[in-house]
Structures are given as C-alpha cells and as structure tokens.
Amino acid sequence: MAGIYIHIPFCAKKCFYCDFFMSLSLEHKKDYLSALKKELKLRKNYLQNQTIETVYLGGGTPSLLNAGEINDLFSEIYKLFNVSENPEITLEANPDDLSEKYLKNLKNTPVNRLSIGIQSFFEDDLKIMNRRHSARQSIEAVKTAQNTGFDNISGDLIYGLPNMTSEKWQKNLDIFFNLNIPHLSAYHLTYEPNTVFFKKLKNGKHKEITEEESLNQFKILINESQKNKMIHYETSNFARENFFSKHNFGYWQQKHYLGAGASAHSYDGNSRQFNIKNLKQYIEKVRKNEIFFEKEILSDTDKYNDYIITTLRTVNGCNTDYIRENIDEKYAEFVLQKSGKHIKSGNLIFKNNILKISEKGKFTENLIIEDLFYA
Numbered sequence: 001m002a003g004i005y006i007h008i009p010f011c012a013k014k015c016f017y018c019d020f021f022m023s024l025s026l027e028h029k030k031d032y033l034s035a036l037k038k039e040l041k042l043r044k045n046y047l048q049n050q051t052i053e054t055v056y057l058g059g060g061t062p063s064l065l066n067a068g069e070i071n072d073l074f075s076e077i078y079k080l081f082n083v084s085e086n087p088e089i090t091l092e093a094n095p096d097d098l099s100e101k102y103l104k105n106l107k108n109t110p111v112n113r114l115s116i117g118i119q120s121f122f123e124d125d126l127k128i129m130n131r132r133h134s135a136r137q138s139i140e141a142v143k144t145a146q147n148t149g150f151d152n153i154s155g156d157l158i159y160g161l162p163n164m165t166s167e168k169w170q171k172n173l174d175i176f177f178n179l180n181i182p183h184l185s186a187y188h189l190t191y192e193p194n195t196v197f198f199k200k201l202k203n204g205k206h207k208e209i210t211e212e213e214s215l216n217q218f219k220i221l222i223n224e225s226q227k228n229k230m231i232h233y234e235t236s237n238f239a240r241e242n243f244f245s246k247h248n249f250g251y252w253q254q255k256h257y258l259g260a261g262a263s264a265h266s267y268d269g270n271s272r273q274f275n276i277k278n279l280k281q282y283i284e285k286v287r288k289n290e291i292f293f294e295k296e297i298l299s300d301t302d303k304y305n306d307y308i309i310t311t312l313r314t315v316n317g318c319n320t321d322y323i324r325e326n327i328d329e330k331y332a333e334f335v336l337q338k339s340g341k342h343i344k345s346g347n348l349i350f351k352n353n354i355l356k357i358s359e360k361g362k363f364t365e366n367l368i369i370e371d372l373f374y375a
C-alpha cells in the first residue's frame with residue numbers, strides 16, 4: 001500500500017512566509033503537466049505494483065488547475081497504477097479559487113478531499129502574510145465546499161505570527177471549529193530563509209513572539225481541539241475520528257510514496273529521491289530522458305533517525321520491535337537506554353514496546369526527539 005504525491009508549483013501570489021518551491025508564472029503550465037505525465041510513465045515501476053491508496057496534489061497551488069487538467073492527470077494515473085477502490089485523493093486549494101462553479105466541476109474529478117489554506121480569519125494577518133483572499137472568502141469557500149458535497153475537508157491555520165496574541169489565536173480557533181471542519185493543520189510560523197518574513201525579522205521590522213506566548217498558543221490549540229473532539233494525531237495535525245489524513249499518515253508510518261514533479265521527494269524503504277528544484281530544467285530533462293533527480297541510499301542510522309522523528313510526532317508512537325526487526329537490534333537497545341531519563345521525567349511513556357510522547361512531553365517534543373537521535 002503506497003501513495004503518490006504530485007507537486008503543482010504555481011501560485012498567483014507569493015506569501016511572505018512561504019519557501020515552498022513555486023513559480024508566479026503560468027507560462028509553462030501546459031509543458032509541466034505533460035512532463036508530469038511522462039515522469040509518472042517513466043517511474044511506473046517505482047512502487048513495484050503496490051496498491052495506491054492515496055494521491056495528494058500539493059503545491060504551490062493545485063487549485064490553479066482546472067477540472068479538465070485534473071482529470072487528464074488522473075486518467076494517466078489510473079492507466080499506469082493499481083489504484084485501490086476507495087482512494088483518498090486530496091487537492092490543496094486556496095480559498096479564492098473555490099467558487100461554486102469550480103467546486104461543482106471538481107466534483108466530477110476523482111478529488112474527494114480538500115485541504116484549504118485559510119491561515120487566519122483576521123484581515124490584518126492575511127495582509128501581512130500577503131495572502132490573496134479575505135477571511136470572508138475562506139468562510140464562503142468552506143461553506144460552498146460543504147454544500148457541494150465535500151465532507152472530507154481540512155483547513156490550514158498558522159499561529160505564532162508576529163503580533164499574534166493568545167486572544168486572537170483563540171478567536172481564530174473559535175471561528176474554525178464553528179465551521180465544522182473535521183481536520184485541522186495548525187502550524188507554528190517558522191521564519192524560512194529567502195522569505196520576506198525572514199528579511200523583516202533580520203531588519204527589525206518583525207518581532208518574534210516570546211517563547212512563553214508561543215507555548216501558550218500551543219496550549220490553547222491542544223485544549224480547544226480536545227474540547228471540539230479532535231484527536232491530536234501528529235504535532236501539527238488534529239482530526240475527528242476517521243478523518244486523519246491517510247496520505248500524510250502514510251509518510252509517518254514508513255509507507256512508500258512516489259513524488260512526481262519539480263522538487264518532489266520519493267521514498268521506497270531503502271532510498272530517498274529528490275527531484276530537481278527548477279521548473280524549466282525539470283521539464284527539459286524529463287523531455288530528453290535525462291536524470292532529473294538525486295538519490296540518497298539510506299544507511300541504517302538514517303532509517304533509525306527517520307523512524308524516530310516521524311513516529312514520535314504521532315499518536316501511534318515508536319515501536320521498539322519494529323526497530324529491532326526492520327533496522328537493527330543495536331538501535332532498539334540504544335533508544336531504550338536513551339529514553340530512560342525521559343520516561344522518568346514523565347515526558348515519554350513506554351508501554352507494550354511502544355514509546356510515546358506524553359501530554360507533558362509535547363511542549364519539549366523537539367528536544368526529546370533530538371536527544372534520541374543516533375549520531
């Protein structure tokens with residue numbers, strides 16, 4: 001059982017916090033879609049005929065594709081791969097693309113899950129982020145999607161924004177939960193190099209919120225999601241029962257995936273592949289049958305560290321038997337020995353060979369994970 005990720009690297013406007021690989025010009029869209037189909041064909045054996053359970057169109061802004069372009073991509077996917085009967089097929093969408101007409105057309109494609117980039121319900125936040133939609137448009141988009149028959153919806157919010165107060169964050173969550181969206185991805189802002197936010201931080205125009213405020217906003221997020229019957233199933237992801245993102249959960253359970261498109265990553269259990277991060281070169285290289293990716297063979301230490309960082313961030317936790325059976329006995333011994341002090345301090349829980357971060361440990365999760373890395 002495996003997944004396919006497809007990167008759509010086009011955006012109509014560049015958000016000031018974002019460092020995802022994207023282009024503001026749609027000039028090469030047609031050639032890019034042809035290259036994507038060719039890449040899928042070239043790599044149809046990458047997943048060794050495993051059943052495809054999830055397909056994820058991420059970006060960039062996949063909602064810049066029309067229904068015809070989406071169907072065209074999927075007819076190729078269905079031709080080349082063994083897709084399961086009820087796959088989860090997600091499209092990342094910007095709120096202002098989700099008009100009633102667009103959503104009705106989207107209903108006639110295989111897409112059955114929407115991940116909508118709301119980010120904030122406050123106009124001043126949207127403005128400093130350089131988003132291209134208003135709060136009202138986000139609310140309309142969610143309601144229209146629900147009325148069009150999309151019930152599997154996720155929304156993205158960002159907290160820890162400059163000048164964001166706990167009260168404001170609380171209000172954002174109140175509005176979110178009132179919309180009855182079954183899945184929330186809430187990310188703490190990170191200042192990525194090469195972004196306008198990063199520059200503003202460096203020249204003093206933006207001030208980072210304090211550590212205390214940051215922790216408080218995370219606390220509010222955990223409390224409010226609990227009150228709203230959401231399961232905190234991964235550091236930044238919350239969902240009602242049966243609404244976890246199967247695709248993303250696959251990444252955290254070592255499932256194999258093929259990532260197609262410029263900058264996309266792939267994983268087959270033994271290696272990771274990184275496609276070139278350049279639109280024109282990607283198109284050219286695929287067209288000419290030249291190598292368009294770098295490949296990294298994973299050592300046992302890489303596999304162990306990957307396993308720790310992905311599993312400890314989830315509700316399922318890290319299975320020491322899995323490490324023993326699939327990586328090496330020495331890493332299982334290492335993690336058991338290293339985790340002792342965190343179990344004692346109540347930050348980790350160890351039961352039935354599963355290590356999990358406790359409620360208390362969630363606030364220092366990164367430090368615990370780092371401490372369990374094998375150097």
Ligand SMILES: C[S@@+](CC[C@H](N)C(=O)[O-])C[C@H]1O[C@@H](n2cnc3c(N)ncnc32)[C@H](O)[C@@H]1O
Pocket residue numbers: 017018019020058059060061062092093094095116117118119156157158187188189190191192
């Ligand atoms: C691929 S991006 C967005 C998809 C879509 N284009 C959009 O903007 O809604 C996925 C999500 O990552 C989050 N994100 C991107 N950069 C971030 C950053 N520097 N800090 C925190 N969250 C970030 C945003 O919430 C964004 O919606």
Ligand code: SF4
Pocket residue numbers: 010011012013014015018019020022059060061094117
């Ligand atoms: S957040 Fe989304 S719309 Fe904004 S630049 Fe990044 S990928 Fe594009």
